[in-house]
Amino acid sequence: ETGVTQTPRHLVMGMTNKKSLKCEQHLGHNAMYWYKQSAKKPLELMFVYSLEERVENNSVPSRFSPECPNSSHLFLHLHTLQPEDSALYLCASSQEGIQEETGELFFGEGSRLTVL
Amino acid sequence: QQQVKQSPQSLIVQKGGISIINCAYENTAFDYFPWYQQFPGKGPALLIAIRPDVSEKKEGRFTISFNKSAKQFSLHIMDSQPGDSATYFCAAKPDLMLTFGGGTRLMVKP
Numbered sequence: 767e768t769g770v771t772q773t774p775r776h777l778v779m780g781m782t783n784k785k786s787l788k789c790e791q792h793l794g795h796n797a798m799y800w801y802k803q804s805a806k807k808p809l810e811l812m813f814v815y816s817l818e819e820r821v822e823n824n825s826v827p828s829r830f831s832p833e834c835p836n837s838s839h840l841f842l843h844l845h846t847l848q849p850e851d852s853a854l855y856l857c858a859s860s861q862e863g864i865q866e867e868t869g870e871l872f873f874g875e876g877s878r879l880t881v882l
Numbered sequence: 883q884q885q886v887k888q889s890p891q892s893l894i895v896q897k898g899g900i901s902i903i904n905c906a907y908e909n910t911a912f913d914y915f916p917w918y919q920q921f922p923g924k925g926p927a928l929l930i931a932i933r934p935d936v937s938e939k940k941e942g943r944f945t946i947s948f949n950k951s952a953k954q955f956s957l958h959i960m961d962s963q964p965g966d967s968a969t970y971f972c973a974a975k976p977d978l979m980l981t982f983g984g985g986t987r988l989m990v991k992p
């Protein structure tokens with residue numbers, strides 16, 4: 767497989783459920799991201815991991831919990847979500863270095879989440 | 883606060899016409915300005931990017947124009963095609979964090 771793979775592609779959950787979104791990148795990148803895409807805020811950065819350390823937590827509610835066990839995998843654990851959390855969740859990766867890189871983001875196709 | 887403002891929100895262009903999308907930024911520390919293209923059901927993908935040391939960059943039918951003093955940059959799509967119908971996002975970054983504009987939904991009519 768190549769690129770950035772996200773599973774599941776679609777998820778429907780109740781407000782009391784616990785579920786997880788998974789992201790895997792096969793590009794050898796050292797940074798991974800979670801973005802939320804909704805009609806209200808088209809591309810909203812949630813979390814950034816660089817070299818497996820979280821470097822950004824963009825005021826995201828604690829019902830979203832990220833995990834980055836290694837440089838190739840990223841999870842988003844979901845617990846007690848609200849209907850307004852329904853959105854497309856996009857994972858991305860990039861290569862960040864000491865010298866100025868473009869830092870091009872490579873996105874997965876997203877996980878479409880519906881909270882009932 | 884880092885912010886990138888994008889306009890218009892939606893755009894309809896006839897086939898063969900020129901599509902123009904504009905973005906404005908506030909943070910003078912921004913030093914990299916990419917445009918991403920997103921088709922339905924897909925994640926965004928890098929289309930073209932520019933650094934502030936040049937005023938224009940062209941790749942095929944796509945051109946970025948950059949005005950550093952006005953803190954504005956724009957995407958021009960020449961000879962627009964129905965296959966260009968997608969959502970376009972401008973973005974800017976000074977470091978690890980890429981800040982995106984609100985997106986423009988482009989429809990090119992045959």
